[in-house]
Amino acid sequence: MHVVIVGAGAMGTCTAYYLSQRDNVRVTVFEKTNVACASSGKAGGFLWSEGDGNLSKKSYQLHAELAATLNGKEFYGYRGVDTYSVTMTNEEEADEGTTGNGNKKKAKKKVNDHVPWLNQHRVTHCDELGTKADTAQVHPYLFSLTVMTAAVATGNVTLKTGTGVARLMYSNDKQTVTGVVLDDGKQVEADRVVLCLGPWSQTFPLDKEEAAAVQEMNDTVLRRASSSSCSLPIESVRAHSIVMRVPKTSPIGAQALFTAILHHSKMHEPEIYPRPDHTVYMCGVQDRDVALPSSADQVQVDPQAIAILKELAPTLSDHLVADEEHMVAEQACYLPLSCDGSPLVGKHPSFNQLYVSAGHAVWGILLSPVSGLMMTELLAEGEIRCVDASLVSRLALDDRLG
Known part of the structure; x- marks a missing residue:
């Protein structure tokens, strides 16, 4: 055959x-x-x-x-990872408290034992979603x-x-x-x-x-050429991601994070996947209003979407540096979604x-x-x-x- x-x-x-x-x-x-x-x-x-x-x-x-x-x-x-859902904020009021005389002061929060490499003063909630027994990468x-x-x-x-x-x-x-x-x-x-x-x-x-x-x-x-009964019910959404290099001495471990962060009064949900090759993958900005190109090598990135991810990275952790020296990839792809x-x-x-x-x-x-x-x-x-x-x-x- x-x-x-x-x-x-x-x-x-x-x-x-x-x-x-x-x-x-x-x-x-x-x-x-x-x-x-x-x-x-x-x-x-x-x-x-x-x-x-x-x-x-x-x-x-x-x-x-x-x-x-x-x-x-x-x-x-391939390796097992511990997976967490983390809620964070970048609003000024989360960074600072107020003294008795009205002056601002830095708020102090307990370091989260699960993800100590995140910027702890921004973490508001952290839940375990999975362990190395049931989540991997x-x-x-x-x-x-x-x-x-x-x-x-x-x-x-x-x-x-x-x-x-x-x-x-x-x-x-x-x-x-x-x-x-x-x-x-x-x-x-x-x-x-x-x-x-x-x-x-x-x-x-x-x-x-x-x-x-x-x-x-x-x-x-290319767009759908017909709406015949043969057509496959597939749609697409463009997703952006960046990959950053981190030092071998970085405290970032084998974890996967699903985060939600209030940033400039807008909620973003970046996902963070540290890899064993001392890089960190981060995604979270999608759009549906860009037509699918004719082939994968013609996929374009939205500079604004990449800029958002770069800005969010150091907000989430001081160990994530999204400058030219540490950047490995700025990329986009189209996810195939079935209609049902x-x-x-x-x-x-x-x-x-x-x-x-x-x-x-x-x-x-x-x-x-x-x-x-x-x-x-x-x-x-x-x-x-x-x-x-x-x-x-x-x-x-x-x-x-x-």
């Missing part, structure tokens, strides 16, 4: 990996840019066994198994790259980067997908085709008429031999192993066995299109 996977993000790489462990399966992965070039490479990499219910529990277990098999601790920073780009490298090493997977897929090939009756047509016009036959395109699932043409419409559109920005909140994992109901894995929103890295295993079982065995049937039904594409 020859399987073509379109897209080499976390979904595509994990699907390729689990397929590579099967006999009599040959896989070709086509990626227009590079492995994990979009949200799979720019996410926080946070793993939580309770993140998305029972599906998360299975995927969290699979992450642990992959880390043991692929030496995730060394190759992609990976470096998402290195995770995706390691998994894909392992898949290719089996000899059963071929990775073609810099090669985009323009459209699908169909049988004469247009009921069955028979392969893909590359951007250069080359045709590649396949027994199964799996679309792992993240937010670009919403713009990928799923019939010849739609493909013709897409080709006539602007080369820079559940990922789409399964067979496309309108075409034989066409499958989809997309719409995982903020849980893409967490859910990529279980999504890859589910897709592998569906392709190789005809049914999904690794999770409960009720979950399979919730993720299926039937009655969710158009």
